[in-house]
Amino acid sequence: MFKKLNCAIIILTLLVIFLPAPDTEAAYSFTAKHGQLSVKKSQLVDKNGRAVQLKGVSTHGINWDTGYPYVNEGSFKTIRDKWGVNTVRLAMYTEEYNGYCVTDDAGREKLIDTIDAGVKAASKLGMYVIIDWHVLSDQNPLKHQKEAAAFFKKISKKYSAYNNILYEICNEPNGATTWEDIKLYARKIINIIRKNNSKAVIIVGTPTWSQDVDTASLDPLKDYSNIMYSVHFYAATHQDSYRQKLKTAYKNGLPVICTEFGTCDASGNGAYDFKSANKWIKLMDKYNIGYVCWSLSNKDESASLLNPSCTKTSGFKTSDLSPQGKWLVKKYK
DSSP: OHHHHHHHHHHHHHHHHHSOOOOHHHHTSHHHHHOSOEEETTEEEOTTSOBOOOEEEEESOTTSTTTGGGOSHHHHHHHHHTTOOOEEEEEEESSSTTOTTTSOHHHHHHHHHHHHHHHHHHHHTTOEEEEEEEOSTTOSGGGGHHHHHHHHHHHHHHTTTOSSEEEEOOSOOOTTOOHHHHHHHHHHHHHHHHHHOSSOOEEEOOHHHHTOHHHHHHSOOOSOSSEEEEEEEETTTSOHHHHHHHHHHHHTTOOEEEEEEESSOTTSOSOOOHHHHHHHHHHHHHHTOOEEEEEESOOSSTTOSBOTTOOOSSOOOGGGBOHHHHHHHHHHO
């Protein structure tokens, strides 16, 4: 009997030693807890219908060397564990240097590969991912609607089985772009995504660099589910009158998410206004609105979360952080 018992103990010990450990990243992660997100009235909710707040960081443009080097598992793990980040936004410019609509086939493949690396790293770590079609100098998303349609058809098919991806279909419409222009574009792209994924949350930009959420709230896209609308702010430039726009949109029942913000001025540079930034955070927390900070980069500008002297692409310490980076960690943690 004792010999049998000893054999059993030895076998169990060997199993503990040699069998692979359970994937604790997946089992106990933020996405495991909340699962597929959806929109219920004006609120982002999880798989159980409970309100969930995303707290994220955006890459700089992955078409630049200030953006793509930080798209790696080590970087995402650092900002998850040390900063309290649960969401990563992958910002892919459309028309700027090496942007998706102006680069060559090899350049587009590199951008797709970078997105894939980001999606897989974030998914392994149990984080949500926002794939951002970063309209900026092109102003009106209709300008490159054909390219956007092909991109989102490919991407939404590729990640149709993923439950942690949100699609931001136009970053910051600006110039003379109207809400009617944006809706025309959005319907086209939403229909394409929905053919491959009926559940993913889709985020629509709003006029004037995604600030006029009040305008969108008066005439939102109808006949679609799981749609949100983006508001962006840079705290030193966008103050009380812009916060009022968010209050109006919320009052009108618009589902809003802040997919980009900074604590400096709208250029991404200049002096910080942490007082204004704190007011924004307080307001969004009150409404349980998620927010994503620009940007995970060491670019020499105020909006970067890392110091220009930081050459690391993961394992960031407090001394590696910019003033905005230090502020963000305190807020998120």
